[in-house]
Amino acid sequence: MRYTNVRMKLLVLYRQNSELARRVEGFVRDLQTQHGLDSHSLKVLDYDSRDGSAMASLYDAMEQPAIIVTNDDGSYVKHWQGADLPLLSEVAGYVFQY
Numbered sequence: 001m002r003y004t005n006v007r008m009k010l011l012v013l014y015r016q017n018s019e020l021a022r023r024v025e026g027f028v029r030d031l032q033t034q035h036g037l038d039s040h041s042l043k044v045l046d047y048d049s050r051d052g053s054a055m056a057s058l059y060d061a062m063e064q065p066a067i068i069v070t071n072d073d074g075s076y077v078k079h080w081q082g083a084d085l086p087l088l089s090e091v092a093g094y095v096f097q098y
Contacts, residue, residue, distance in 0.1 A: 008077055008095045010037065012044045013052050014065035020083055024065045027085050035092050069094045 010031070014024040028044055031037050045052035047064040055061070059068050059076060066081040069091070078094050080086045 007072070008041070009070050009072060009074075010042045010091065010095055011055060011059070011068040011070065012042070012065065013047045013056055013061055013068070014044075015047045018064070020065055023085065027088070030088055031091065034088060035096070037095070041095065067091060 012024065012028055014021060028042070031042065045055060047053070047056060047061075047066070055068075056064075056066065059066070059070075059079060061068065061079065061081055063081040065083075065085070066079060067086065068079040069077040071077060080091075
């Protein structure tokens, strides 16, 4: 199912060489294919990179992986962090206007 009225942005922070990397990458791939997220609405960063570290600090993401929903202007809306990833439909509910 694809939605065209994207209202929010999604930021995914994770360590690319961690034991959770495969699960997170699969989660991101599923978001892209099932919900049609593109590079405007979805940004994926390495938690340990300069940009990833800055975003983690900005949104107070203390654990990884971290999935952060923001308004288009970058203001915080919702986040999930840690090994228990949210349901795809839960994330899509925040990202899209139905």
